[in-house]
Amino acid sequence: MDYLAATYYYDYETEEIQKIIEEFKSSNVTLKEKAKALYIKVRDGWRYDPYHINLKKEAYKASKVATKNSGHCLDKSILLIAGLRGLGIPARIHLAKVKNHIGVERLIEKFGTNELTPHGMVNVYLDGKWVKASPAFNKALCEKCNVAPLEFDGENDSMFQEFDNKGGIFMEYLEDYGHFEDVPFDFILNNIKEHYTDIYEKYKELSEIRL
Template sequence: MKYSSPSYFFDFEHHSIQELISEFMAPELTDKEKTIGLYTKVRDDWKYDPYHISLAKENYRASHIVQKSTGNCVEKSILLIAGLRGMGIPARLHLGKVKNHIAVERLIEKFGSNELTPHGMVNVNLNNKWLKMSPAFNKSLCEKLNVEPLEFDGENNSFLQAYNSAGTRFMEYTEDYGHFEDVPLEFMKKNIKEHYPHIFDKAENITEFRL
């Protein structure tokens, strides 16, 4: 089925990805249970870090991301998609633009804006239904921000924390770029450079940034 194949980026045949999904490969587990288990693992075991930007192709391979302890929303989505495909569950990358409303001081300082783009999430196909989910914000970060972590039940979309626990606006999607069978790296590069030109003004040939 489409969205189930390996690729340069979704290299789930690599031993590191096989090791990642090994605990979810028990035959008695349903695809729904496997998806929930892997989603929760990727969400919490890789801490969210939006301040590392890379334009280097090799840094977006799942087998590279799995070796790290942190990841931004796109990186964590890539890792989750590779794991799902490795278990035979169709999955694809979905990109958009989001605006954050809580703890934005550093975002504005580094990015010049409280909008993050491209923001990545995952579409997974369970029981012939495409569902959205976002593994970006780890549970410990959500607790710090007083936001309920996104839980995925395998039956409903779970990709947006619109408000925190006090009812204050947390985040919103401002633009939807659609879904992709593979990682659209050239689109992502163009998107980043268009939205954050100041980052590249004096560093045209640099492909990796720590903001």
């Protein structure tokens, strides 16, 4: 499988993605340092928003995500993967079902549950091994929720904040859907249909859901 390829979704040859990674392309630092810096840029440059769900494949193109100032975990993972591939760093999307335990009142109000699926994160290939990175939760949001922002050192998995700053459970993984070479749009859409049936039926004629 080619985890460096530009695809319909990971369209890193576009002006929008090239603008994001331009500062890293001429740098003499290692690929690991570039990956770490790009992770921070995506994590904090786009505000996390789980209440905006796209139902059309066009919206999952990295170049489309790049033009916004916010995105959910899938959006931000796609953006990071496109940037990494554009820098010559193999990367792929990894999906799972997770449960939030902090700041869940609005989630339950909107979704009817504090379980989020599919949750997107990134597998990055560095120094001969795959490591996980989750750029979803921006630093400002983490501070608001009293949770330390996720750091990524390029050597160890950085998947989720298991505990908040007071020791309470923040997030847990319920089901692992595995990794994919490209964005699995049909899988994502079917997952949304299955887990949020009422929401999907209400908004399926639209191109996106805003809760």
